[in-house]
Amino acid sequence: MTLTPREKLLIMYRESNRAERLKIAGKLGFTGKPESKLRSLRRLLKTELTQTQKFNVTSYFKAYVTQENFNTFWEGETPPFTLEGNFMIRGYGIGIFKRPSWELREFYQPTGERNRFYSNDIKTVFRLFQESINDLFERDKSYEIFGLSFNQSGFSGLIDEAEKESGETFRALKLDGVGINLVPSKSRIITKEVNGKKKKISVPYTDARQFPKRKRKERENYINRAFGQLTKKGGRLNEFKTLD
Numbered sequence: 001m002t003l004t005p006r007e008k009l010l011i012m013y014r015e016s017n018r019a020e021r022l023k024i025a026g027k028l029g030f031t032g033k034p035e036s037k038l039r040s041l042r043r044l045l046k047t048e049l050t051q052t053q054k055f056n057v058t059s060y061f062k063a064y065v066t067q068e069n070f071n072t073f074w075e076g077e078t079p080p081f082t083l084e085g086n087f088m089i090r091g092y093g094i095g096i097f098k099r100p101s102w103e104l105r106e107f108y109q110p111t112g113e114r115n116r117f118y119s120n121d122i123k124t125v126f127r128l129f130q131e132s133i134n135d136l137f138e139r140d141k142s143y144e145i146f147g148l149s150f151n152q153s154g155f156s157g158l159i160d161e162a163e164k165e166s167g168e169t170f171r172a173l174k175l176d177g178v179g180i181n182l183v184p185s186k187s188r189i190i191t192k193e194v195n196g197k198k199k200k201i202s203v204p205y206t207d208a209r210q211f212p213k214r215k216r217k218e219r220e221n222y223i224n225r226a227f228g229q230l231t232k233k234g235g236r237l238n239e240f241k242t243l244d
C-alpha cells in the first residue's frame with residue numbers, strides 16, 4: 001500500500017497545529033495573510049469522490065481495538081470530501097478470536113450483508129462502519145472476537161494483548177493490502193470486448209482526483225519529502241509510517 005499525495009497531506013494537516021499548518025501552506029506556494037493561506041490549504045484538501053474512486057482512511061481509526069475499547073475505533077474525524085453517490089468503508093487485516101478457540105485469522109469487515117453500511121453522507125458512512133464494528137463485539141454469535149486491526153502498525157500491540165490474556169502464541173500474517181478504504185457501494189463494472197464478444201468485467205477503483213495541474217508536481221514532491229521526514233524514526237508522525 002502506498003499513500004497518494006492527497007492522503008499524505010490530509011494526515012499532515014490533521015496532525016498539525018496552526019503554526020505547522022501555516023508552514024505547510026507556505027511550502028505549497030500559498031501567500032498572503034495567515035487566514036488566507038489556511039483557507040487556500042483547506043480548499044486544496046477538499047474534493048468530491050466519484051463512483052470510480054477510493055480513498056485510504058486507515059489513519060482515521062485506532063491502530064487496533066479489543067473488547068475493552070472497540071466502541072471508539074473511529075477517532076471521530078472525516079476527510080473534507082463530498083460523495084457522488086453511495087459509499088461504504090471496508091477494512092482488511094487481522095482478527096483474534098476467543099471462541100470457539102483462540103485463533104488469529106485474516107479478517108474483512110464488513111462481511112456478509114453489506115447494504116446496511118452505505119450512504120452518500122461521509123459522516124454517516126464513518127458512523128455506520130463504527131456501528132458494524134460494535135456489532136462484531138456486542139451481538140451474541142457462535143464466535144467471540146478478542147480484537148482486530150486493519151493497520152500493520154497495530155498488529156504487534158494486538159498480538160501482545162491477546163498473548164497475555166490467553167497464554168497462547170500468535171504469529172502475525174503476511175498480508176498485502178492491509179488498511180481501511182472508503183469505496184463506492186457497488187463494484188466498478190465496465191463492458192469490454194473479449195474474443196469478439198462483449199463481456200462485463202470488474203475493474204479496480206482509481207485514486208481520488210489529483211491536485212489542480214498548476215504547481216501539481218512541485219506540491220506533490222514537497223508532500224512526499226515532508227511526509228517521509230515526518231514519519232521516519234523519531235518523527236512526530238512516525239505512527240503513520242506503515243501506511244505508506
